[in-house]
Amino acid sequence: MAPTVLPALLALLALAFPLQAASPGAIEKVLTLEEARRLAFLNDARLLSAEQDKIIAEERVREARYLFLPEFGLQASATKYEARYPFSLSGDFRNILLFPDNPPTYGANTGNIYSGRGYMRMSLYEGRRNINTLRLAQAAQKQATSNYESVKMDLALSVKEVFYRLLLAQERARASRQTQEAAKRVLSGGRLDGWERVEVEALLARARATASEAAHNLDLSRLAFLKNLNLELDTPFRVEGKLESQPVEMNIERAVLWAMELRPELQSETYKAQMDAISVNLASARRNPTVFLAGDYELTGLRFPLRDNNWDATVGIRIPLSYDYWSQIKQKRAEQRQGQLKRTELQDRVRLEVRQAYETLQYWQKEWPLRRQQFERVEKLFEAVSGQGGGSLARLRAMSSVLDLKLASLSALTEHMLAHARLERAVGRQIP
Numbered sequence: 001m002a003p004t005v006l007p008a009l010l011a012l013l014a015l016a017f018p019l020q021a022a023s024p025g026a027i028e029k030v031l032t033l034e035e036a037r038r039l040a041f042l043n044d045a046r047l048l049s050a051e052q053d054k055i056i057a058e059e060r061v062r063e064a065r066y067l068f069l070p071e072f073g074l075q076a077s078a079t080k081y082e083a084r085y086p087f088s089l090s091g092d093f094r095n096i097l098l099f100p101d102n103p104p105t106y107g108a109n110t111g112n113i114y115s116g117r118g119y120m121r122m123s124l125y126e127g128r129r130n131i132n133t134l135r136l137a138q139a140a141q142k143q144a145t146s147n148y149e150s151v152k153m154d155l156a157l158s159v160k161e162v163f164y165r166l167l168l169a170q171e172r173a174r175a176s177r178q179t180q181e182a183a184k185r186v187l188s189g190g191r192l193d194g195w196e197r198v199e200v201e202a203l204l205a206r207a208r209a210t211a212s213e214a215a216h217n218l219d220l221s222r223l224a225f226l227k228n229l230n231l232e233l234d235t236p237f238r239v240e241g242k243l244e245s246q247p248v249e250m251n252i253e254r255a256v257l258w259a260m261e262l263r264p265e266l267q268s269e270t271y272k273a274q275m276d277a278i279s280v281n282l283a284s285a286r287r288n289p290t291v292f293l294a295g296d297y298e299l300t301g302l303r304f305p306l307r308d309n310n311w312d313a314t315v316g317i318r319i320p321l322s323y324d325y326w327s328q329i330k331q332k333r334a335e336q337r338q339g340q341l342k343r344t345e346l347q348d349r350v351r352l353e354v355r356q357a358y359e360t361l362q363y364w365q366k367e368w369p370l371r372r373q374q375f376e377r378v379e380k381l382f383e384a385v386s387g388q389g390g391g392s393l394a395r396l397r398a399m400s401s402v403l404d405l406k407l408a409s410l411s412a413l414t415e416h417m418l419a420h421a422r423l424e425r426a427v428g429r430q431i432p
Contacts, residue, residue: 031238050148057140060140081098112302119296140271147264162228165221169214172218176207180204186392186396187204259354283328287322289319292315360422371409
């Protein structure tokens with residue numbers, strides 16, 4: 001029986017293991033630009049961290065609003081004690097007075113005491129500290145939202161760059177392989193004299209090196225794409241998209257104006273200015289008196305049920321006397337001035353970014369159509385001459401030149417698309 005079962009088990013194992021080995025490479029992701037952007041937004045650690053900052057800021061605003069509400073609470077205690085002389089419990093237990101049993105006897109007397117209370121505390125006037133705390137939290141929330149939008153825009157630009165450069169790397173690798181295959185066909189076709197063979201061999205060597213370099217750059221572009229999307233670096237995938245663009249009409253003064261109004265970084269600094277001003281107000285409010293309202297209702301007794309009750313309602317005022325009042329004011333005003341200097345520097349940097357992005361876009365907007373026209377004109381000439389015959393070496397030279405012009409046109413097109421994306425990032429909004 002055993003010799004019959006063993007081959008069957010081996011056969012089942014042989015069938016099972018190839019299936020397990022083939023399954024990991026069976027699924028290939030097809031990624032468009034929108035899908036790549038969606039995955040990047042889901043996986044990027046900076047964006048996720050900025051999103052958590054938004055949540056933290058929202059909860060701090062909620063906490064600041066609670067400062068305007070009265071505080072209610074309940075407290076209960078049970079105490080067993082021994083007393084020779086009267087004493088009181090600690091402040092945590094309302095300083096309840098405890099006495100020895102009457103009449104006094106020699107030695108310590110023991111007893112139990114029970115207490116329950118409800119209390120209320122509410123600030124009536126605190127020198128605008130609560131309202132300034134709320135405004136500070138609200139400004140911090142807006143700043144966290146602006147930081148989130150800034151990181152999101154940076155990530156969207158980064159995804160576009162790696163996506164379009166990957167498409168360009170694929171085109172370069174494909175064109176380099178075509179040139180290499182054409183050189184191999186010419187070399188294997190024969191009918192070449194000595195000098196022609198030397199030139200074809202040199203062209204083939206150059207085409208092989210170019211194709212190898214293009215394949216290496218394609219691998220690096222694929223890794224950069226996966227890294228930008230925070231996917232596993234061995235993930236099988238292919239991208240689908242086209243390298244195409246349209247001319248962009250934009251006035252530089254309008255672009256700078258949009259950037260000053262819409263850039264999340266500048267909005268974040270505006271909220272930071274509000275926070276600095278509120279911090280100065282908070283520091284100034286440290287000398288203001290505080291008026292508060294408090295109330296207690298308490299039941300205390302030596303046994304259950306508790307019948308004896310106490311209650312109180314108190315309106316109080318607290319006037320702080322601090323030694324470091326002026327030092328705090330000077331510190332906050334210095335921080336406010338420091339923030340103003342940083343905002344001025346950031347505004348200058350944003351203006352420079354917008355103008356650089358605009359000039360780059362204008363250059364490629366002029367250069368890209370010229371390269372495309374040159375490529376299309378030479379391509380038509382090549383197609384017209386291809387049917388007339390002629391030397392294979394001249395045909396190889398012409399094909400190599402046409403492919404070079406095609407790649408130059410595609411490079412200019414890619415740079416125009418990226419320049420458009422960078423100007424959108426510099427401005428802070430989409431430009432149709």
